[in-house]
Amino acid sequence: MPKYIITGGPGAGKTSLLTELQELGYSVSEEASRQLIIEEVNKGSNCLPWIDLSAFAEKALERMRELYFAAPDNTVTFFDRGIPDIIAYLKAASIDPDAKYYQALFKCQYQSKVFILAPWESIYVNDSERWQTFEEAGRLYESIKETYEELGFELIELPRASTKERAEFVVAHIENLVSTTK
Template identity: 50%
Template sequence: MANFILSGGPGAGKSTLLNALRTAGYHTVDEASRVLIQEQVAQGGHCLPWVDLSCFARLALHRMVADYNQTSTQPGRPVTFFDRGIPDIIAYLRVAGLSVDAAFYQAIQQCPYQKQVFMAPPWESIYINDSERWQTFAEATALHDALVDTYQSLGFTIVPLPLAPVADRVTFIQQTLSALFPTSSQSAGTAHTSQPFIFS
């Protein structure tokens, strides 16, 4: 089973791409932070990234690990795409100048992702703010740079997504998967192999 991360600064088109991959038949996991923000706002909670980022980061870590573990127990899904991974939390904490507890690094070891990370670059023409996206475009760009640095420092390889329509991005990802796993054929998100996958 290969667990791929879609990452990037806010408003770079990740969620739209994730939905398109889901429509194409791939197993996907939604971004935990957006759901957590909605839950905290509905509950009148203060564990929000713009109020108490350390508290929010712990919540996000717990949810991401739970999502990962739930996905790992479901057979027949050779490829899963996650909207953000645990290293994203580390990058956000670093940007804020906050300490990163050892639990975050331990979680990455316990929840191994594919080393290739699809990174959505800043894209100003599609950038909009909403109730869960409060950053300016300049802040989103700075977060993108921090994400790239963080993932690379943790041994991941960045695969930049093209600034292109979502259908072209899906095709780009499918071509990347074919290059990574030449012995397998991908059809609507389902892999048919003559031998087991070997993932790095």
């Protein structure tokens, strides 16, 4: 079954959207990076994106692979970010992603259509896992968008709307995609 990525810069409403999709009965996969940050902070580790992005990216890659292969095969699953996000974050930090990221992406076959949320200042909030300013979040969004396009994904930008309306937008798109492939 299809595995869709929902992406965008930090604080654009991805997690809220995924919660809404889960409430509608869809399978969702948590954001690997956010959970890793919590775990690494609790351990007192330096393996954090603002300290050692390369080491953090490697851990995030392994977690994303685990989440991908743990997703059920018999239903549509939505992922809070995908492997291309790691590549985009590395590029944004002027770190050249090595081949293992592209090899992992080849093994994790996400749907070619990816839902992306643009920066939205009125809903943006910092918290213990989201340290970036809104301007930095905007730059990361641009890197994410560029990376997905370079990798051949088709981006579907979600409207600035309520979480419920965004979820309806996503569901309408995937239902349309399924009906056009039958």
